[in-house]
Amino acid sequence: MRKFFFLALTLFQLFIFSNKVLGQVYGTNTFEFQLGNLPFEDDRYLTTSYDQLNLFYDTDKISFFTKVEQFLTPHKNRNYFELTQKQFQFQDDHLRIRIGNFYETLGYGLLLRSYDIPGSVYENEFDRTRYTFLRDLEGVSVNANGDWFELKALRAEPLNNLIPPTFEPDSVRRPDLVEALQGNFYATDQITVGGALVRVNTPFSGDFQEYGSVMSDIQLPFNIQLFGEYAFSTSSQFLSFTSQNSYALYSGLNFFKDSFGLSFEYKDYSNFLLGSAAFNDPPSLIKEHTYPVLNRSTHVVNTASETGVQLEIFYNFEAGHSIVANYTSATNNVFLRQQFYEYFLEGSYKVNETLTLKSFFDFAKDDPKLEDNRISVGFIVDKSFTKSQNVIVDLQYQTFDRQFEPDKTQNYFASLAFAFNSDLTISTVFEATTDILLTDNPNTFPEIEEDIRTWLGFNSLYKINSSNSLAVFAGKRRGGPACTSGICYEILDFEGVELRLNTRF
């Protein structure tokens, strides 16, 4: 990889000095300081600081990017200062070549998906190292496109983002080698067809695994769009949808007319966890919620065996009101049959230009989480006083039966936020739970604490100017699963003070 990098640097240097092009340097920096601790842990008042610098250099067709991360704690084995990403890119109207770290998604992500979540800082649960949560590829990628086609080719190693940068040897973080080719052809203005081939070399295996896929996107009359992808292992029987085979089938349809919209999707995944680090990410067909009580209850797709559907309809009224209804179901059949289903209804009512009321109702059953009769409700008031002042009150409640508990589990969420002149926002968040998995202190085993557990935190965000913003948190923050842009990861509880400075330059 280092050879590639120096080759790219040399080419870049030659280009600079032969063309005397005007370049530009720009970037972002995130600095985060924490003083606090995880609940139930002995390491009290731990001070940590994390810094992430993203540096770009652009000329007309050439660009260069580096990401540097640093983490400091009193524990030397957790500390690091590393160049975690570097990239050389050439791009013109029809060709893009990338060497180093890059992101790429093939088709609908059935065979390969990488991603970045800008601004995210992930804390590893095992050794409590903090680093950016992304899944990139390291290698070479070539993209070409014309009026009637698009081609992608890559040879790269996907990152296993659950292993922190401190882990040695570094090669363990990128265990698989992926070679892929994708072609899409625009048969007409309404029809796109394509296919992809992926070859994976996993560690401790002398053989390659090979996968293929076919995909299409068809625009039909009456504002209907049909699309889908079928991916399969070349060692499995083609178009054989039995549990012994390795395949993934995803298809969908959408439709709109005036203020009404609808989407319907179907999935059937079987033995489709690719590579040792699972670098693929087929569409989960699960509603993505921003409401905290629902976001942390998100069902995580199991590509070993899952079938399901998702139907969503929405209507946006001219006066600014809206209704969203969603039905989702998924069935896993790995060792035993497990079911997940969810009914979601959300309404937003715009009373006038300064007052909006919003409410949601959700009913779900989630066997993998052992949750039944899960009911979640919420009510949000958004009121503006002048064009520069605003207040939001957000109340949410959730209850469910857990199979091994006699009593119902309950979650409470309340938030009050004020915004002033779009430069300053302050808020307070209160949460409470009777969830035995959270109320119990694991250090006092075999005693089991069942008292209600609460979190109270205060947030402020101050935009110092157009380049700098400062966020401060003080209090207790509830952790748990969090999902952003379809990516779910675990956030740890925190108790203390946190300061984050974001800078653009």
Added chain:
Amino acid sequence: MKILLPVLLFLFVGSTRIDPTIPNFRLKDLNNRTVSYEKVKGENLTVIDFWATWCKPCIISMPKFAEMDEEFKDEDVKFIGISIDGPRNQAKVKPFIKSLGIEYTILRDIDTSVMARLRVSAVPTLLIVNSDNEVLYMHEGYKAGEEVEIREKILELLEK
């Protein structure tokens, strides 16, 4: 780590700009066709709005931007929406945006790489860019009434 210092030094050698311009990024549109920023940008100003189907403030702000897109059409101001929805929500983007009555160009940044390159860290974030690709204004977040400030900014920049 040994290569870090030479790389950083190298980057600062030669002529550089301090105020960065928007690079000519390429993204897919709602019909799965790859388009470049240069092909869809406005002749005078371009307003780029980063949004997602799951982002509540985005949904409130977008009909306001649709009104402004219509209002400033004759001034060669173009609005572009960039959805950062991942594969999970791709099926919903098109019908959702159409049901909101949005007619301006929508692009899809599935892996959020363009979002990172444009130094955007949250949705909604709105950028106003001139014909030389210089970012003249950036606005993070949205609450009712802020469309007035954005509209005034467009008018102010048009007068320059």
